[in-house]
Amino acid sequence: MAKKEDDKGTNPGLNTPLLDQLEGGPWPSFVSDLKQWSETKPQVAQLLNQLEESYENRWNYWTGTVLNVSGYGGGVIARLSDKAEKYPDLAEFHTIRVIPPPGFVYSTERLRNLADICEKHGAGILQLHGLTGDALALGFDNESTFAAAEELMANGWDLGGSGAALRSLQCCVGQARCEMACFDTMKTTRFLTNHYIDFLHRPEFMYKFKIKISGCANDCANAMIGSDMPIMGTWRGPMQIDQEKVAEYIEEKGIEHVIDNVITRCPTRCISVKGKQLLVDDENCVRCMHCINVMHKALKPGKDQGVTICLGAKRTLKIGDTMSSVIVPFLKLDSEKDFENLTDLIDRMWEFWNDNGMDHERIGEFIARVGLGTFLEGCGIEPDPRMVQSTRTSPYINFEELAPGNFEGERTQQPKAWNREPETRESTS
Amino acid sequence: MSIEVNGKVIEIDEEGYLVDREDWSEDVSEAIANRDGIDLKDEHMGLVDYFRDYYEEHQVHPTMHVLVQRLGGKIGEKFHEHKEYEKFLYMLFPTDPVSELCKLAGLPKPLPSEHDG
Amino acid sequence: MSATKLAQRDQGAPDYTKCLHPAMVKNYGKWMEHERIRPGVLVYTAENGDKLYTVRAGSPRTMSPITIRKICDIADRYCEGFLRFSTRTNVEFSLTKKEDIEPLIAAIETELGFPIGGTGASISNIAHTQGWLHCNLPATDAAGAVKALMDDLIDEFENENFPNRVKISTSCCQINCGRHSDIAIIVQHHHAPRINHNNMQICELPKVVAICPAAAIRPSVVDGNPTVEVVAEKCMYCGACHGQCPSMEIRDADTDSLSIWVGGKGANTRGGPSLMKLAVWGLPNNPPRWPEVSEAVRTILAAYREGAKDWERVGEWIERIGWQRFFEKTGFPFTKYHIEDGPNAMWTYNRSTHVRI
Numbered sequence A: 001m002a003k004k005e006d007d008k009g010t011n012p013g014l015n016t017p018l019l020d021q022l023e024g025g026p027w028p029s030f031v032s033d034l035k036q037w038s039e040t041k042p043q044v045a046q047l048l049n050q051l052e053e054s055y056e057n058r059w060n061y062w063t064g065t066v067l068n069v070s071g072y073g074g075g076v077i078a079r080l081s082d083k084a085e086k087y088p089d090l091a092e093f094h095t096i097r098v099i100p101p102p103g104f105v106y107s108t109e110r111l112r113n114l115a116d117i118c119e120k121h122g123a124g125i126l127q128l129h130g131l132t133g134d135a136l137a138l139g140f141d142n143e144s145t146f147a148a149a150e151e152l153m154a155n156g157w158d159l160g161g162s163g164a165a166l167r168s169l170q171c172c173v174g175q176a177r178c179e180m181a182c183f184d185t186m187k188t189t190r191f192l193t194n195h196y197i198d199f200l201h202r203p204e205f206m207y208k209f210k211i212k213i214s215g216c217a218n219d220c221a222n223a224m225i226g227s228d229m230p231i232m233g234t235w236r237g238p239m240q241i242d243q244e245k246v247a248e249y250i251e252e253k254g255i256e257h258v259i260d261n262v263i264t265r266c267p268t269r270c271i272s273v274k275g276k277q278l279l280v281d282d283e284n285c286v287r288c289m290h291c292i293n294v295m296h297k298a299l300k301p302g303k304d305q306g307v308t309i310c311l312g313a314k315r316t317l318k319i320g321d322t323m324s325s326v327i328v329p330f331l332k333l334d335s336e337k338d339f340e341n342l343t344d345l346i347d348r349m350w351e352f353w354n355d356n357g358m359d360h361e362r363i364g365e366f367i368a369r370v371g372l373g374t375f376l377e378g379c380g381i382e383p384d385p386r387m388v389q390s391t392r393t394s395p396y397i398n399f400e401e402l403a404p405g406n407f408e409g410e411r412t413q414q415p416k417a418w419n420r421e422p423e424t425r426e427s428t429s
Numbered sequence B: 001m002s003i004e005v006n007g008k009v010i011e012i013d014e015e016g017y018l019v020d021r022e023d024w025s026e027d028v029s030e031a032i033a034n035r036d037g038i039d040l041k042d043e044h045m046g047l048v049d050y051f052r053d054y055y056e057e058h059q060v061h062p063t064m065h066v067l068v069q070r071l072g073g074k075i076g077e078k079f080h081e082h083k084e085y086e087k088f089l090y091m092l093f094p095t096d097p098v099s100e101l102c103k104l105a106g107l108p109k110p111l112p113s114e115h116d117g
Numbered sequence C: 001m002s003a004t005k006l007a008q009r010d011q012g013a014p015d016y017t018k019c020l021h022p023a024m025v026k027n028y029g030k031w032m033e034h035e036r037i038r039p040g041v042l043v044y045t046a047e048n049g050d051k052l053y054t055v056r057a058g059s060p061r062t063m064s065p066i067t068i069r070k071i072c073d074i075a076d077r078y079c080e081g082f083l084r085f086s087t088r089t090n091v092e093f094s095l096t097k098k099e100d101i102e103p104l105i106a107a108i109e110t111e112l113g114f115p116i117g118g119t120g121a122s123i124s125n126i127a128h129t130q131g132w133l134h135c136n137l138p139a140t141d142a143a144g145a146v147k148a149l150m151d152d153l154i155d156e157f158e159n160e161n162f163p164n165r166v167k168i169s170t171s172c173c174q175i176n177c178g179r180h181s182d183i184a185i186i187v188q189h190h191h192a193p194r195i196n197h198n199n200m201q202i203c204e205l206p207k208v209v210a211i212c213p214a215a216a217i218r219p220s221v222v223d224g225n226p227t228v229e230v231v232a233e234k235c236m237y238c239g240a241c242h243g244q245c246p247s248m249e250i251r252d253a254d255t256d257s258l259s260i261w262v263g264g265k266g267a268n269t270r271g272g273p274s275l276m277k278l279a280v281w282g283l284p285n286n287p288p289r290w291p292e293v294s295e296a297v298r299t300i301l302a303a304y305r306e307g308a309k310d311w312e313r314v315g316e317w318i319e320r321i322g323w324q325r326f327f328e329k330t331g332f333p334f335t336k337y338h339i340e341d342g343p344n345a346m347w348t349y350n351r352s353t354h355v356r357i
């Protein structure tokens, strides 16, 4: 619908007694902010009035639709108001997803640029950031969506992912400002975004695929339960211990504090205290970060760093929640070759999933259906005991190597298990 | 809204989807394509036919996944390279090939369920 | 739409190196330690001794350009023109001059009205979604519910008075965009979808049938038109069909209710990630301030603060004291609905004689 930026006279006037109750109180109020903004943008007044009706009737007035910018199969979340007659400016009121700089870092120049473009073409409302990892810009009709998208792209921005595609990647602040970071999260995020930009912009999967990236097990990017493929920082070999600072810490806090908060909390009981020294059984340390968080001055991740890659988390629709599980226990991520290994792995997993998945099947659901063993074999990944919590409990197993010949008689009787060389699987890459 | 094809008035919605799917003919396809600024060639028409056949059989339209898997097949060594077929589709239909093909084939407009989240 | 010249496509993620504070560029990967000056204010020290102070402020997430520009003004004044947003929608202002911290905080508080906090063992900003403001599925609001709750919990945002951090999320439909959190507020539907048979022609029926996880939907014919029907006894009110097809209305303004789930955790620390579990159900969906939800959240928080050991997250605390004690301490009833059903249910029963008597 036509924008009416300069004709403030048509502002229908706000009537929002319920929303007004969200103006008081100490937490910053989006209602006050949007009210103020509605002086400039009349459609925002309509938005607030419609929201008020939602509050009054506990009912929603948006319908979803599909809209795409030329060359893209996603990135616009298109909404039509059910109350367009009453609120003509909301008839088309879409959100554009914009890929933010990795780690959500901005220069004010960039952020102002984003706000200016969104104000120029649409309602100008920004949400920083959506849980999907995008910067969200609200309030464009069809025409202004296209215009805004062009101007955004002309200014170095790109649209985010939506639909059955790779979604915008998200990472923690990592090495830019965190001493815990075990690899370069921002670089990895930008690299993967750009490498797989085709998959992000032009959906072709059965369903969405999210990659989120955290510099260590603390998972500030919420990757473990919020993405199909968390890439998590970790290390090999011993962690770094500064025994002098350990002694200082013990002197300051007392030995009981250390026992209660560090020693007894280690999930594998692999850390112990001897006098004023800490001993870590590095072979059994599972890199959970707990002791490092508590004694962050004395302890640090080890020096030989890399990532653990997991796979499969999603929220509850349809088969119930799945959690990510380990798919690559350790991978270095420094050199170009390392990054090639990573994309090679992703390519193989996507290929197997895409060739065999069903419509609307997330990769976690797919693995749950076919079994992790089958999945690994399909992707040419060697099984590794670090991928499981325990071996199986069900004794009903199809041992391919031990199965007798087919009834068709193609396969002859196999040699007895104890006479045979164990078969090693070649990776199919 | 409506368009006129061979002297017959055919109702379409704002975006150009047929209101009554029975109205479809190749000429209607062509008229809708013109409206969207697409010059229909054999490649386009072949895909429109594929969409109609697929819908006839499954009562759902083919997703991009289906197109890339079944029509594109394996191109190149790496999974990455099979994007070529999709790029080709975007060349034919720069704005959302699947929606556009549904429109040209006289199928229902795809719903946003696959587009959000 | 036929723009004459199209801008360049597929540029990907913006160059972050141009968006980093100079001290971050200089010390990228060379940070050594951090320390908390006060809740909301941290100092990071690099190997070479450089110090970077970071002030974290809670934002409402949904902001107008007026607010965005105010944020930029402040970052220009104190932070050399750089800033960052955290995963939980806080704004982080980084600066190298210690003497600027107080003026910066004063500017944030007076010009923006944003509170300072959200670090360490506090309640950080609530992860939320679109709600009635802009989604097509919600049965309740998101930003408003967060505003009401954070008004209530502001002290906990500005201080670090918990055994460990507490992450809260809200979800405005059963799709649960809010994800797992220490405390999560979720909408619950209570009826099978109402089908608008007149409008089923817009959907592709096999897709609607296939989407149902309970196999409750089957094809049918009404007035000669193909449509679907729902076997009400099988339906578990998940709303998956509603996401697929707008003509399958799952919401009901009169009966939709809210429930609270506890113990979700994404971090791998100690016991690793965990899913959240049901604590309270049947709270009214009561805009504009949802007082019943606030009260229940505060009850859980009070019991957690009182009972948990340092570093225990909500889920770890409950795991240690057991659910029986959780219900005792919070006073919420334990009902048959708290017991899991479905294929994995057996694994959630108490399969031992370990009982606190």
Ligand code: HEM
Residues within 6 Å of the ligand: A129, A130, A131, A132, A133, A210, A226, A227, A314, A315, A316, A317, A318, B112, B113, B114, B116, B117, C128, C129, C130, C135, C136, C137, C175, C176, C177, C178, C179, C243, C244
């Ligand atoms: C028609 C269906 C859907 C709609 C309209 C929808 C809408 C959205 C929106 C608007 C967001 C961003 C929220 C924000 O930050 O503002 C989101 C995020 C999310 N959605 Fe959906 N969604 C849909 C389907 C699903 C389904 C089926 C699932 C789960 C299987 C799902 C899981 C999530 C999750 C976990 C997030 C959080 C973001 C993340 O972890 O990256 N959504 N969705």
Ligand code: SF4
Residues within 6 Å of the ligand: A172, A173, A174, A175, A178, A179, A180, A181, A182, A214, A215, A216, A217, A218, A219, A220, A221, A233
């Ligand atoms: S996930 Fe680890 S590396 Fe990343 S910001 Fe958090 S603590 Fe730092």
Ligand code: SF4
Residues within 6 Å of the ligand: A265, A266, A267, A268, A269, A270, A271, A280, A284, A285, A286, A287, A288, A289, A290, A291, A292, C270
């Ligand atoms: S990192 Fe975790 S597993 Fe390793 S020693 Fe510390 S507490 Fe134990």
Ligand code: SF4
Residues within 6 Å of the ligand: C129, C130, C131, C135, C136, C137, C138, C139, C171, C172, C173, C174, C175, C176, C177, C178
């Ligand atoms: S939780 Fe549901 S209603 Fe809320 S934003 Fe996500 S999909 Fe929309």
Ligand code: SF4
Residues within 6 Å of the ligand: C192, C193, C211, C212, C213, C214, C215, C216, C217, C230, C234, C235, C236, C237, C238, C239, C240, C241, C242, C250
């Ligand atoms: S609400 Fe869920 S269980 Fe019920 S019919 Fe719809 S999809 Fe099936």
